[in-house]
Amino acid sequence: MGKNLQTAERVRLRPVDLAREHGLSTQAVRNYEEAGILPAAARTPHGYRAYTPRHAAALRAFLALLPGHGHPTATAILRAVHEGATDEALRLIDESHAQLLEDRRTLGAVExxxxxxxxxxxxxxxxxxxxxxxxxxxxxxxxxxxxxxxxxxxxxxxxxxxxxxxxxxxxxxxxxxxxxxxxxxxxxxxxxxxxxxxxxxxxxxxxxxxxxxxxxxxLSTRGRALLTGAAALETYLREHG
Missing domain, CATH: 1.10.1660.10 (Multidrug-efflux Transporter Regulator; Chain: A; Domain 2)
Known part of the structure; x- marks a missing residue:
């Protein structure tokens, strides 16, 4: 498994390869890298970005986190992961769940x-x-x-x-x-x-x-989105963390 993963990580993907999978622009992919959502990419001798399956997986994790957490928090989660601060990423996830619970309590009080x-x-x-x-x-x-x-x-x-x-x-x-x-x-x-x-x-x-x-x-939609995002992040951490 480790050898296969190392081989996969040597596969070169272009920005357009990541972009096409999700209907994004190549500039959006580059912006995600600059924001720390994707890990820093290596460069070819000609200066082109060389992405790998790890970058593709990071992008999938981010887009899965986005509906439940929103852009700023999803960005902060992936940035923390790539900085080696997994505990901080998990704390941010806990905060989103706590906010959802508070929203449910508010709804209950209103009703x-x-x-x-x-x-x-x-x-x-x-x-x-x-x-x-x-x-x-x-x-x-x-x-x-x-x-x-x-x-x-x-x-x-x-x-x-x-x-x-x-x-x-x-x-x-x-x-x-x-x-x-x-x-x-x-x-x-x-x-x-x-x-x-x-x-x-x-x-x-x-x-x-x-x-x-x-x-x-x-609230139900957001709760399920949080579950989907957590599953995608767990997959990314397990395979590429």
Whole structure:
């Protein structure tokens, strides 16, 4: 096996050989080498790069890592491997898995909070928005509570250009109502914040529910991509590390 591997490593591959396998440009292959994604290539007497099956395997490992880890982390993983810092490469992989787990926990918290929301109709919005005092009275809270929620990013009023007073438009009132329901349910502010952020991005509860289904799918896709990348890297380390 060792003799066969040594023989294979003496096989010369051109940049175009690596590029064609993955639909890349030869310049991209050269850029990957300069970034440390590929090990440094030997040069022919005429100055041309002489790649080997090891370089082809490194490129396959990188492209397999890319969907799960993203370009910067996948680059850092391969660079660490080629610098002999395998433990650092494994630490970077662990960080990506930890981030995926954190994303799953955030999704779970958002879904749990969503189940506790009362979907009943809200009062019609005030034309032009409402001020902090009337909104606080409508919710049965103090104006100071709304200011605290604003500091936490849960509610984002705009300011009247003439008076500087806070004005809560329809979306800000919705966010305040959501925060109020969840606070009454015992949720801390740091657990409410992700829901409000996703609710704001989606534009309401119904769009958010559809977005959560998509979020589930994306996390599952990323989880499988991490597994695929890990398998490809293990193959590369075993055969060429």
């Amino acid at each position: 749990s909070a969503l189940r506790d929301l009362d979907p009943g109709p809200a009062a019609p919005p005030e034309p032009g928005g409402t001020f902090i005092g009337p909104l606080a009275r409508k919710l049965g809270i103090r104006p100071a509570t709304l200011r605290k929620w604003e500091d936490a990013g849960l509610v984002i009023p705009h300011r009247d250009p003439r008076t500087g007073y806070r004005v809560y438009d329809e979306s800000a009132v919705r966010d305040a109502r959501t925060a109020h329901q969840l606070r009454r349910g015992g949720y801390p502010l740091d657990r409410i914040a992700p829901l409000i952020a996703h609710l704001r991005t989606a534009g309401g509860l119904e769009p958010l529910e559809a977005a959560l289904t998509d979020w589930h799918d994306r």
